[in-house]
Amino acid sequence: MLRRTLMASAVALAAAGLLAVPTLAEAQTLTVWATDQLADPLVAEVWNKLKADFEAANPGVTVEYMPPTGTISNGAVQAAIQSDAGPDVLLTNSGIGRVTTVVNAKLIAPLTAHYADMGWKDKIFPWLYEILGSQFGGEIYEVPDGIDAIGLWYHKDLFAENGWTIGGSWADFEALLQKIKDKGLEPLAVGPRNNANGGHLMGNFLQAAAGTTVMGEVVTAKKSWSDAEPLLGAQRVVDFAKKGYVSAQMAGLDLEAATRLWTNKRAAIFFGGPWFINNARKNEYPIDNMGFATIPSDLAGESKPTGGIGWSWMIPVSSKQPELAAKWIDYILSDEVMRFRAEHKTGTQISPRAMPELKPAVPVMAEVFAAAANGVGFNPSVYMPGAALDTYFQVIQGLIGGQVSAEDGMAQIQAKIPAL
């Protein structure tokens, strides 16, 4: 009797197991480390739609957004992956310096095969694909989500009222900043305390002083940081700090504090990429009043924004769903998603491939596209080797705060650059 009961129970359990197996196999959860601004209803609107559409196209799949706790820059990505608490797929700030850190630590998976089998090669600009393919002996580990174009943000009304314009020579730029200072405003706002924003300012100064070609050689270690051209850029930061165009107290500000200073119109100009539109919007600044300009340069044709790959998708080696993660990235690269994101009110980045007839919801984005039409210069923060990146950011703080001379600062950066 007992044996029969046990047999019956075993058969029932096996049957239940067999029935359950296909259900379990189909039910998959994809954990995604995406934006850290999901609390913003407008941003949430975008990402919730992406989630819903992806789930509808992939029955049985549930997308779960994990609130990101940081980026590669602050070590959060590395810590999350190493402790096996990371997502299946993640979006983080990138650039070769940062990506090298996680590649060398073997924390992210190569995606080269997917560039071929999923056609990603044709879904990004050819020059972008070329850069990515040249970084790790042909192996590619990231998929660009957008390209940055860092320039100068100004208040249209304030500049119109005072007859101020950004342009002309470097001397004209200095004269403008002096007028702004005389008006009792902070000419330039920057928040280098949490690093990246200091890099935005410095990159622009280097671009204006050295130009794209020279800076290309500097960031690829073919030219020294201590050479005359980049040194001039650093010296100008020091001079501006001395003249009060960029206050020494800015060295203690972070991005949020500097943004507040600008959106409250206590500062006239802010260095940032198109993502700054969202920062301003969060501070309830009227977006229509935002103007975008490039940093003046005495070098012909070099007044252009700086940039590079701003944010990229990566698949951690600890991903439980690497294939599904690749499917997610493929979905993000689709025309439909790219257009939806670019034309949404929160669409503030330059797509990684040409998007004809794009109608950005934010008018100033047209100015950004126009400024970047002739290409962008180098934002060293995203090209700098990982070992030198922290020194670079600290030196920028030192230049603004008057703690280090341009010569010493650039020599310290150069000392951290590995020889090619």
Added chain:
Amino acid sequence: MTRLTTTADPADLRAPAATRRRRADGARDGFGAAFVLMLPAIALYALFSLTPILLTIWISFTNSGGFNTEANFVGFDNYLRATEDPIIWPSLGRTFLWLFYHVVLAGGLGLALALAIGRLSRTRVFFRTAFFLPHLVSLAVVGVIWANIYDPFYGLINTALTQWGLAGWAKGWLSDPLLVLFSVNVASSWQGFGLYMLLFIAGLQNIDGTLYEAAEIDGANALQKLWNVTLPGLSEVMTFVLSLAMINGLKGFATVFVMTNGGPFYASEIITTYIYRLAFQAQDHGLAAVLCILMSVLAITITVAFNRWRARKSS
């Protein structure tokens, strides 16, 4: 009662052989039982304390670039690199300064407030709770709050100073290299003093009230009572608080990381923030492990030296 010792005492030697054997068996059984009971604790200690310590020592002799990479033995290379690194030694100096600030600010404030409210009767619970509250706030949140208080343009301090006509005193609290470590430490100490205050209050309650009566009869004033009764009565607690404050001071990390990220230009870089930067940003685990060992040696040396000094002083 179970005997945990296996050392024979004279009584054992006088007892007949059979009795001695029985006692020895009992002691062995007792030790076995004690060992089994302690096993979970030993296992947890081995897993979560001993293994990481041993692994850290091992990593310090390798070129480990992360948990997923191959780590090759490199001998004392990382130790040599540590001696040549231009950031480490100034950071170590700042770590000691940070420790000093913490002991003085958090320990001092804890003692001062304990003395101020220790003898209150009706309002003591209220003040004790109010002053302890900051200790319940996470250090990361404390960092964000104080970074806003220190904001040079909109912060509470500079705004108040400007409104009181003291604009000249308004500073870049987090940008001035001479001020930044102190400023961050104030925030950290604000979070930490509550615990020390509670310990001092507990110490004050243990001082015999008749000592104060005797001092009053002898004509002692408040300062003399403080110096001759209260402070000597608190010496044990003070020792404990000092040890705790020193260890907490050496562990300082979160507020620095949140408020300044070690800047500007390394002016607030302490060893712990540099370890984090090396280990998790640059993935240079070998050098980071060397600094962890250095920190441990420092903490042990300071604590042992302090306890010996205290023992010598009290004897």
